[in-house]
Amino acid sequence: MQSDFNDSSIYMAGPSVTEADIAIVMDAARNGWYGKNAYKYIELFEKTIAEYHNRAHALMTPNCTSAIHLILKGLGIKEGDEVIVPECTWMATAVPIHYQRGKIVFADIDPVHWCVTAETIAERITPRTKAVMVVDLYGNMPDMEAIKALCDSKGVYLIEDAAEAIGSRYNGTPAGKFGVGSVFSFHRTKTITTGEGGMLLLDDEALYQRCKFLRDHGRQPGSFYCTEIANKYMPSNLLAALGYAQFLRLKELVDKKRWIWHSYIKALADIPGLTFNPEPENVYNSVWCTALVFDKKFGISKEQGMKAFEDRGQPSRPFFYPLSSLPAFKAYLSDTNGGEKNNPVAYDISSRSINLPSALCVTQEHIDQIVATVKALINGK
Ligand SMILES: Cc1ncc(COP(=O)(O)O)c(C=O)c1O
Incomplete structure (x- = not known):
């Protein structure tokens, strides 16, 4: 299945890229520069991944870390706000909280599934808690029902860091469908890759519009009129073409x-x-x-x-x-x-x-x- 891959070394992590994937990227390289074609694969990848996960919207980003930052910013996480994350995860789950000057709060993991539980989260909730970010560690999933019930009862946002879990399911629902928003990583080492890349999945229309605005320098679409200082977290059509091709597989x-x-x-x-x-x-x-x-x-x-x-x-x-x-x-x-x-x-x-x-x-x-x-x-x- 690997294109031009004759290396017999053992590798820790790395993708599978086929000639079919490359053909789709070549189409973007040849034709994806003018008019609607300049965004063709971004829109196709976002639409396909949103539909698969039964989400209303998807926003591709340069990596998953920026997707996490985008949702925290979109939700208005600010100085002094507490966000609970698992004690064991990759640091990218936590650092965007710091970017927002929020407080990172660590919750313990479960000895069996290695993810946070409703009990370990509950121990860390305070009046300053604004969000809980669960992580589907190595593809494992936490008890989403219990965690969602806890977050709903406490009025805090639930965010799913599904960076490592594309293709996992909980009670038949795909990883990436939980919480107010969820994120995937398409880093070179992930199951589907764009080299570097990420995706933010959302259902709420207003939050989507806010995150989309924040993703492109806080400017009015198609104009250079910027009303807020935001971020430049725009995706590349070439990388989106690879992501789309990989997602089909x-x-x-x-x-x-x-x-x-x-x-x-x-x-x-x-x-x-x-x-x-x-x-x-x-x-x-x-x-x-x-x-x-x-x-x-x-x-x-x-x-x-x-x-x-x-x-x-x-x-x-x-x-x-x-x-x-x-x-x-x-x-x-x-x-x-x-x-x-x-x-x-x-x-x-x-x-x-x-x-x-x-x-x-x-x-x-x-x-x-x-x-x-x-x-x-x-x-x-
Ligand atoms: C749990 C988790 N969250 C976030 C990220 C960040 O992903 P990226 O490297 O695409 O920014 C990763 C990547 O390894 C991850 O494993």
Whole structure:
């Protein structure tokens, strides 16, 4: 399925790009510069992805981080407002809150699905809480019903960071349909890619118009008359063409991600104490990246796990660090926010978990080599 891809190396992450995808990008490169054609693929990609997710609107952005910033700005998040995020996620979930001078508040994750829960969020809600941003970590999904009920009862916005979860479903509803708005990432490492790219999905017409305005320097459409200082988060038609082409292949790409995940689970099934991305009964997990948690009985830290791969010249990555443990977020760490005492599950799971190679070019042969490393590590060799 890979175009011109003859490299036998094991890669941590990376896309599948076919000749059919390239043909669509070539059309944008040849014809996508004048009149309506200049926006053809942006509009097509936005419309197709919105319809698939049963959303009224979609706005493509240069990356997912800017899509998160756009919705926070669109919702009017400002200095002093608190936004709750999971303790364990990629930092991009949290930094746009800082851009708005809001306060980042960390909630603990669940030991089984690694996402926040209604209970851990409820512990962090204060009169200053304006929004909760849940994350579909590695493709896993939290208990959206309970979290939505909590947010509704407290009058706070729910936002879904589905950057890693395109193709996942909760009770049959696709990831990306939850909350007042949701975001996807099309980074080179994601299941569908535009190299760099993101998408904001919305239902509310007024919020959509506001975010669209903020995405293009706060100007009146088609004019140079700017009424507010905003951002330049406009998408590229060329990248949108690739995104559209990739999105048409969503099922095939998710099937491959799930094949990678299943293959690791099957090959390591005889070792009790290894846990992979869960798939509760009401969730279909698109498993952007296979993550592996070592049971405490092994006494294997994530650093030791990664060293075993490094020694064999194989790639691996750490499970996301608890954000409050990163120097970047030290201003947000306090007795009541972040830290191991407040969020023990995030600190524990992260300390003994790694990500396994999950690029879309991973083969059975690669899986066999990775599995051999895990087995040697467990057997102390
Ligand atoms: C959970 C999560 N949120 C947000 C982002 C940001 O995406 P981007 O790199 O497209 O800005 C990522 C990307 O890795 C992510 O994993």
